[in-house]
Amino acid sequence: MEHIVIIGNGISGVTLARHIRKRSEKQITIISAETEYFFSRTALMYVYMGHMTFDHTQPYENWFWKKNRINLKKAFVDAIDTSTKTLHFKEGETMRYDKLVVASGSKPNKFGWPGQDLEGVMGLYHKQDLENLEKYAPNNKVCKRAVIVGGGLIGIELAEMLSSRSIPVTFLVRESSFWNGVLPEGESAMINRHIKKHHIDLRLSSNLKAITSDENGKVKSVIIEETDEDIACDLVGLTAGVSPNIAFLEGSGIETERGVMVNRYLETSVPDVYAIGDCAEQRETIGNRRPIEAVWYTGRMMGETLAQTICGNRIPYKPGHWFNSAKFFDIEYQTYGWVHGKKGRPDYEAHFHWKHNDDTKCITIAYHKETKTFLGINTFGIRMRHEVFDRWLTEQRQVDYVIQHLSEANFDPELYTHHEQVILNAYKNQLQSFLHEQ
Amino acid sequence: MSLAKPDALDISIKQKTAIGLGVVGLLILILALFNLQFPNVSVWLGLSLTLIVLGTIIFSHDAYLTKEKGIKNHGVWFKSISSRGVLGWITGVALTAFYIVLYFYEGLLGAGTDGAENTGLIALFDPLSQWLSGRPASQWFVYGTLYTVAILVFGYKFLLKYRHNRYEQIRTVSVMFFQLAFAFLIPEFMYVMNSDLPYYDLKNIWPLNYYNFEQYRIDAFINAGSIGMAMLVFGILSVFVITPILTYKYGKRWYCSWVCGCGGLAETAGDPFRHLSDKSQFAWKVERWVIHSVLVFVVLMTTAVIYTYLGYDPEKYWLTREVFLILIVGFLTLIFALTMLFKRHELGKDATYGAIGYFVIILILIGMHLFSSETKLFLFEAETLRVTYGFLIGAVFSGVIGTGFYPIFGNRVWCRFGCPMAAILGFQQRLFSKFRITTNGGQCISCGNCSTYCEMGIDVRAYAQKGENIVRSSCVGCGICSAVCPRGVLKLENDRMKGRINPTEILLGNDVDLMDLVNQK
Numbered sequence: 001m002e003h004i005v006i007i008g009n010g011i012s013g014v015t016l017a018r019h020i021r022k023r024s025e026k027q028i029t030i031i032s033a034e035t036e037y038f039f040s041r042t043a044l045m046y047v048y049m050g051h052m053t054f055d056h057t058q059p060y061e062n063w064f065w066k067k068n069r070i071n072l073k074k075a076f077v078d079a080i081d082t083s084t085k086t087l088h089f090k091e092g093e094t095m096r097y098d099k100l101v102v103a104s105g106s107k108p109n110k111f112g113w114p115g116q117d118l119e120g121v122m123g124l125y126h127k128q129d130l131e132n133l134e135k136y137a138p139n140n141k142v143c144k145r146a147v148i149v150g151g152g153l154i155g156i157e158l159a160e161m162l163s164s165r166s167i168p169v170t171f172l173v174r175e176s177s178f179w180n181g182v183l184p185e186g187e188s189a190m191i192n193r194h195i196k197k198h199h200i201d202l203r204l205s206s207n208l209k210a211i212t213s214d215e216n217g218k219v220k221s222v223i224i225e226e227t228d229e230d231i232a233c234d235l236v237g238l239t240a241g242v243s244p245n246i247a248f249l250e251g252s253g254i255e256t257e258r259g260v261m262v263n264r265y266l267e268t269s270v271p272d273v274y275a276i277g278d279c280a281e282q283r284e285t286i287g288n289r290r291p292i293e294a295v296w297y298t299g300r301m302m303g304e305t306l307a308q309t310i311c312g313n314r315i316p317y318k319p320g321h322w323f324n325s326a327k328f329f330d331i332e333y334q335t336y337g338w339v340h341g342k343k344g345r346p347d348y349e350a351h352f353h354w355k356h357n358d359d360t361k362c363i364t365i366a367y368h369k370e371t372k373t374f375l376g377i378n379t380f381g382i383r384m385r386h387e388v389f390d391r392w393l394t395e396q397r398q399v400d401y402v403i404q405h406l407s408e409a410n411f412d413p414e415l416y417t418h419h420e421q422v423i424l425n426a427y428k429n430q431l432q433s434f435l436h437e438q
Numbered sequence: 439m440s441l442a443k444p445d446a447l448d449i450s451i452k453q454k455t456a457i458g459l460g461v462v463g464l465l466i467l468i469l470a471l472f473n474l475q476f477p478n479v480s481v482w483l484g485l486s487l488t489l490i491v492l493g494t495i496i497f498s499h500d501a502y503l504t505k506e507k508g509i510k511n512h513g514v515w516f517k518s519i520s521s522r523g524v525l526g527w528i529t530g531v532a533l534t535a536f537y538i539v540l541y542f543y544e545g546l547l548g549a550g551t552d553g554a555e556n557t558g559l560i561a562l563f564d565p566l567s568q569w570l571s572g573r574p575a576s577q578w579f580v581y582g583t584l585y586t587v588a589i590l591v592f593g594y595k596f597l598l599k600y601r602h603n604r605y606e607q608i609r610t611v612s613v614m615f616f617q618l619a620f621a622f623l624i625p626e627f628m629y630v631m632n633s634d635l636p637y638y639d640l641k642n643i644w645p646l647n648y649y650n651f652e653q654y655r656i657d658a659f660i661n662a663g664s665i666g667m668a669m670l671v672f673g674i675l676s677v678f679v680i681t682p683i684l685t686y687k688y689g690k691r692w693y694c695s696w697v698c699g700c701g702g703l704a705e706t707a708g709d710p711f712r713h714l715s716d717k718s719q720f721a722w723k724v725e726r727w728v729i730h731s732v733l734v735f736v737v738l739m740t741t742a743v744i745y746t747y748l749g750y751d752p753e754k755y756w757l758t759r760e761v762f763l764i765l766i767v768g769f770l771t772l773i774f775a776l777t778m779l780f781k782r783h784e785l786g787k788d789a790t791y792g793a794i795g796y797f798v799i800i801l802i803l804i805g806m807h808l809f810s811s812e813t814k815l816f817l818f819e820a821e822t823l824r825v826t827y828g829f830l831i832g833a834v835f836s837g838v839i840g841t842g843f844y845p846i847f848g849n850r851v852w853c854r855f856g857c858p859m860a861a862i863l864g865f866q867q868r869l870f871s872k873f874r875i876t877t878n879g880g881q882c883i884s885c886g887n888c889s890t891y892c893e894m895g896i897d898v899r900a901y902a903q904k905g906e907n908i909v910r911s912s913c914v915g916c917g918i919c920s921a922v923c924p925r926g927v928l929k930l931e932n933d934r935m936k937g938r939i940n941p942t943e944i945l946l947g948n949d950v951d952l953m954d955l956v957n958q959k
Binding site for chain 2: 011019022040042043046049050051052053056057058059061164165197198296297300301304305308315317318319320321323325326327329330332334383384385386387390394411412413414415416417
């Protein structure tokens with residue numbers, strides 16, 4: 001029986017394994033050095049905050065794997081011999097495969113900062129990082145201040161985590177406004193204010209110069225590039241993005257750049273070797289998407305797709321309309337289609353922006369300047385229906401239509417106050433003043 | 439035991455003081471329990487209740503109003519009280535002991551028997567009872583008062599905790615209102631107006647109110663004239679008409695998390711324990727068998743009891759035994775036949791077995807009747823069935839285990855495993871209701887907050903991560919899964935029956951051709 005070996009037990013690898021099992025009797029092995037069972041990486045923060053225990057982050061009960069004949073192996077792949085189709089483990093054993101799937105995910109970025117490998121300096125990605133956090137920041141007596149470097153989704157999560165234990169946080173953000181490489185101005189500014197409301201010491205346009213050490217090789221302080229300010233701290237979180245975790249592929253002959261190079265069929269340069277999820281890099285651009293997408297949803301979609309190919313129905317990876325979500329402290333964020341920040345915004349993309357007076361809700365709708373076609377929406381503090389926006393994007397609706405029918409897309413809990421009428425009025429006013437100016 | 443991180447989240451001095459006030463309030467009740475004679479009873483009762491209320495209010499203000507609005511479950515799994523730590527166990531044991539005394543040793547509470555004056559704790563509540571209805575307190579009055587106070591003060595705490603969520607707010611005001619008005623005040627006022635009426639909490643519907651159709655109550659209803667008859671008719675209508683209509687339109691939540699007293703306590707005082715429910719598939723299996731067995735038990739018990747007393751006095755009851763039995767059997771056969779005819783494909787294997795088993799029991803019921811003596815509907819005396827049910831289910835299950843074990847098994851043990859009313863509503867919710875929890879396309883990140891905080895132990899994530907709506911008998915529609923979801927994936931709503939159950943393999947957001955290929959087959 002064909003043996004499918006998957007390196008990595010994250011959402012991509014596990015989705016793939018489940019779908020292969022649904023359509024075949026192939027032998028399936030999932031290898032991970034991180035944990036015995038699949039867990040939701042995005043939920044690690046809730047374990048530290050005490051909302052859940054680690055067990056709760058595991059989407060399947062432990063009997064699930066045996067019942068579905070998915071073998072789990074806890075080991076670290078040291079080398080891959082693609083000519084004999086053999087994996088060599090650090091622990092000394094070997095394993096033969098017929099088809100190999102690399103789904104090894106990411107690792108936190110480090111940019112060669114002085115002191116980046118000191119004790120108490122860490123990323124937030126692996127389960128082991130959580131254990132480190134418990135060691136260096138169990139409470140505000142052991143950790144009197146933490147400094148977070150990097151203003152993205154993981155940085156703000158780490159800030160929320162630490163502040164849940166009343167640990168003072170300084171948050172260094174390279175950009176002039178939080179995540180403004182992705183978010184339009186108004187939204188980014190609202191999140192800045194929200195971060196500060198949670199008593200986070202937010203430092204915009206601030207870069208890390210160096211991390212200093214105490215006599216025991218543990219972090220002592222952080223020095224800021226722009227001001228040379230020295231901030232005493234007991235923990236440094238490096239959250240300046242992630243990159244593919246593929247060091248173990250060196251010497252395997254599998255072509256890599258930043259990630260494992262794959263074609264639209266998720267095939268690598270070596271026959272019978274595939275790559276999916278965070279570690280895969282597309283040779284061919286897919287729409288507006290980046291060649292590497294370290295996103296839960298795309299990992300899952302690649303797993304769903306590759307299962308077809310491995311089970312004999314060779315199909316390309318063809319993701320639908322872009323969507324994503326996150327939560328910034330108490331403000332939920334969803335996006336459907338494309339809404340660009342200042343950076344990289346195409347000329348034809350115009351925005352309609354509305355913000356609620358309470359400064360926790362806003363939306364930005366992107367549309368084509370000339371054709372008025374709806375391009376995408378960012379929504380903060382108001383939940384929207386994925387299905388409706390997916391349909392409107394496919395139907396290439398006009399922006400007027402979308403704003404007039406916004407209530408159909410509302411997904412807030414029942415009895416919530418609705419804002420669609422106010423949004424519609426704001427849209428009309430804006431349009432009128434625009435016409436007036438002309 | 440979770441003393442792993444005791445210092446991670448200290449509570450403030452203000453919160454400690456507030457807890458102190460509440461404890462002093464409780465201490466007064468305990469002193470009364472141990473027969474300390476208070477000079478001016480009403481002052482001390484007032485003081486005790488005021489301290490409890492004040493303590494909870496001050497605590498809640500400091501815990502929630504000092505922070506931004508939003509989900510605040512920080513440290514839930516670190517705190518001893520809410521993670522089966524020492525404090526959790528102490529609370530569990532204390533509550534359990536209270537229920538054992540309440541149900542089986544009411545003398546210890548100071549109930550005066552045979553017209554003797556109350557003493558101890560019950561005597562402390564005499565002034566309040568006298569003021570409300572002009573009679574001395576009973577242990578049930580004491581219990582009812584404390585129960586209502588608990589729902590009101592912890593309801594207030596809940597309102598602050600979820601002040602960003604209007605669904606939770608309105609729902610909580612609703613349970614607070616129904617407890618205060620329907621369970622506490624109206625029965626007292628009805629007694630003042632007409633002391634012949636039996637105590638009747640109008641929202642307490644059979645079979646949760648398993649004694650509603652017992653002879654003493656039926657007689658009392660009949661003897662109380664038209665208002666009594668109206669109440670009896672309302673009791674029957676609530677079972678056969680009101681309940682099915684509301685459940686069809688809104689799901690069982692209209693009752694379980696908006697109206698019901700048991701649900702009211704679970705949602706307010708029990709809220710800090712909701713995450714302790716068991717989410718394993720094994721627990722779900724146990725739940726299905728236990729709760730439906732309780733339902734069969736209560737149906738048989740009630741049928742047997744009514745059947746028995748209908749024979750005593752044919753002049754008084756227009757309904758004869760034979761007609762009654764035919765009605766019951768006919769009704770159950772109808773339900774069984776309709777379910778098998780139209781909903782067969784929606785039933786799991788064990789549900790089919792269960793339904794068939796249930797039906798066989800009905801057939802046995804008929805068979806037994808043909809050979810029965812006067813008072814036996816089964817092998818057992820109706821009275822034996824009644825007493826056993828009252829002891830095992832009414833007292834031990836719903837009280838001692840159901841509430842006493844909040845800090846150990848979570849706040850909905852009774853509602854999930856024991857309540858026959860929940861079983862009926864759940865049966866309908868699963869098969870014939872517009873209610874569902876909609877999953878928002880492909881947005882789930884499998885984080886597990888929804889499953890963790892589901893008080894009914896539903897593995898919500900198992901559905902959400904498949905893009906499948908949640909249509910489950912046990913869901914009481916509390917809305918907390920939707921509230922704690924960080925990505926806006928879950929929405930409770932009433933919509934068309936069609937397409938309500940929508941299992942998918944490939945989630946929204948992927949290749950549309952692939953979705954068609956896999957999902958349509």
